[in-house]
Amino acid sequence: MSDSWNMSIAVIIPALNEAGSIAAVVRDSLAQDIDWVIVADNGSSDETAGIARQAGALVVSAPRRGYGYACATGTAKAIALGATVLVYIDGDYSSVPDEMQRLLDPLRENKADLVLGSRVQGTIIEGAMPLHQKYGNALSSWLISKLYGVKVTDLGPYRAIRSELIQELGMREMTFGWPTEMMVKAARNGARIIEVPVSWQRRRAGHSKVSGNLRGSLLAAYYILGVTIRYAIFQ
Ligand SMILES: Nc1nc2c(ncn2[C@@H]2O[C@H](COP(=O)(O)OP(=O)(O)OP(=O)(O)O)[C@@H](O)[C@H]2O)c(=O)[nH]1
Ligand SMILES: [Mg+2]
Incomplete structure (x- = not known):
């Protein structure tokens, strides 16, 4: 178990057809100073779930399609296990x-409630974005910076949050x-948000589902902008 305050850390990996890369993500996550690795299998039609289990992850099934559903399912499992920090x-x-550890340090030092990995402040490998x-x-x-008064440079998926905070946010966006919902609601809640530099690489295997295809990119843009504006106006 981790030693600082009552940090017990669950790493959550949303996964849809990632059989070619999931074992490496699970193994290298297990090598960190963390307590659980949870793969939320989003109805994969390949061997993602079995490979993840074999690599040492707890696998939960999130059959309803959507990045948010997968994250929410992994989150519920982590909280049920008693995790106080979610990555x-x-x-x-x-x-x-x-x-x-870059994401975990500000939480460990009690300087942040939500730590965002910024690829803009870190390194983006050529061709990865x-x-x-x-x-x-x-x-x-x-x-987001203008509407919510927090200084952010990226909307990356690599992040760490106190589980108390995410439970207060009442996450609803399931795709x-x-x-974005996590960031804007945390900002509105007055949470301490910090960015740390992280790197971004090309996906190791499998097919691009969001950034590399038109439908995914348009949907992502629609949701990101929609959520940013909606939560600034309504509850
Ligand atoms: N797109 C998408 N990803 C999901 C879903 N459920 C789980 N995921 C996982 O969420 C993570 C992010 O999705 P990616 O497809 O890598 O999205 P991206 O990085 O913007 O774009 P590409 O890597 O180019 O596809 C991956 O681990 C996916 O396997 C889902 O319903 N849709
Ligand atoms: Mg990707």
Whole structure:
């Protein structure tokens, strides 16, 4: 178990057809100073669930499709296990498990409630982020900073949060809106939000589902902007 305050840490990996990369993400996450690795299998039609289990993860099934559903299912499991800190990382090895302590340090030192991995402040490997996603992220980050008074530079998926905080947020966006909802509601709650630099790599295997295809990119943009504006106006 981790030693500082009452940090017990669950790493949550939402995964949809990531058989080619999930074992490495699970193993390298288990090598960190954490307590559980939970893979939320989002109805994969490949061997993602079995491979993840074999690599040492707890696997929960989130049959309803959607990034947010997968994250919410993993979150519920982590909280049931007693996790006080939750880390989210993608299952395609775009983020680097060895950088996890960067996200955990501000929580350990009790300087933050939500720590966001910023790829803009870190390193983006050439070809890992299409131009439209770079511009989209920059625009959304600027809008969030303006509307919610927090300084953010990215909307990356690699992040860590106190489980007390995420429970207060009452997360509702169960697809592409989840990451944005977490940021804007945390900001509105007056939570301490810190960005740390992280790297971003090309997915190791499998098919691009969001940034690399038109439908995914348009949907993501629609949800990100919609959530950013909606929560600034309504509850
Ligand atoms: N897109 C998508 N990803 C999901 C879903 N459920 C779980 N995931 C996982 O969420 C993480 C992020 O999705 P990615 O497809 O990597 O999205 P991205 O990084 O923006 O874009 P690509 O890597 O180019 O596809 C991965 O680990 C997926 O396997 C879902 O319903 N849709
Ligand atoms: Mg990806």
